Amino acid sequence: MLFDLLHAKLGVMTWPLLLCSVFGLMLLLQRALALMVHFWPGRHGWLKHLPLHDAGTLKTSVAQRRGLAAEGIALLLKHQSASKDDREALLSLWLTAARRRANTNLRLLTAVGVIAPLLGLLGTVIGLITMFETLANSGGPATPAMLAEGLGLAMGTTAAGLAIALPAIASAHLLGVLTDHQFGAVEHILNRCHLQMDSAELPQSEPRPRRTQVAAS
Numbered sequence: 001m002l003f004d005l006l007h008a009k010l011g012v013m014t015w016p017l018l019l020c021s022v023f024g025l026m027l028l029l030q031r032a033l034a035l036m037v038h039f040w041p042g043r044h045g046w047l048k049h050l051p052l053h054d055a056g057t058l059k060t061s062v063a064q065r066r067g068l069a070a071e072g073i074a075l076l077l078k079h080q081s082a083s084k085d086d087r088e089a090l091l092s093l094w095l096t097a098a099r100r101r102a103n104t105n106l107r108l109l110t111a112v113g114v115i116a117p118l119l120g121l122l123g124t125v126i127g128l129i130t131m132f133e134t135l136a137n138s139g140g141p142a143t144p145a146m147l148a149e150g151l152g153l154a155m156g157t158t159a160a161g162l163a164i165a166l167p168a169i170a171s172a173h174l175l176g177v178l179t180d181h182q183f184g185a186v187e188h189i190l191n192r193c194h195l196q197m198d199s200a201e202l203p204q205s206e207p208r209p210r211r212t213q214v215a216a217s
């Protein structure tokens with residue numbers, strides 16, 4: 001059985017390291033899927049055809065979409081009657097809160113990368129203690145068989161901790177870069193829509209009447 005094999009290699013640190021790896025994998029998959037959905041080809045193609053001059057049609061179009069861009073545009077429409085400065089402040093607060101929620105899982109993934117090698121180091125210390133106890137209780141000369149169990153446990157937990165930590169930390173940094181790129185793109189889209197909505201609200205100036213030239217008789 002796989003668990004029995006892991007327990008033979010990792011000892012008492014089997015469950016902590018196993019839970020750490022499963023939790024890190026769940027966080028990695030959750031954030032990776034979220035980014036994949038956002039960067040899916042044609043995901044934001046509908047933004048090129050937004051009816052900005054028709055508030056009712058715009059609300060209907062945004063309500064049928066999901067994602068950060070749609071939520072931000074819906075927020076702008078909800079507070080369309082507010083002043084431009086108030087809308088900009090509200091949009092900035094909303095983006096900050098959304099970015100903080102997105103980065104929460106990345107911080108947890110980084111924490112997994114920090115905790116995993118510490119658990120491996122703890123397993124190393126436990127393995128060395130086991131080895132010394134075996135030598136102390138043997139009452140005779142040390143043999144390779146006496147050292148094998150303790151050293152195997154010590155090296156196994158260290159390797160397992162590093163094997164969990166390296167992908168977790170690397171993935172957290174990579175996903176952090178992609179998340180920043182995602183929010184940069186969403187912020188650009190919302191700023192463009194905000195400016196276009198403001199320009200759409202401005203009254204159009206009436207054309208000046210042309211002067212008719214009276215032909216000289």
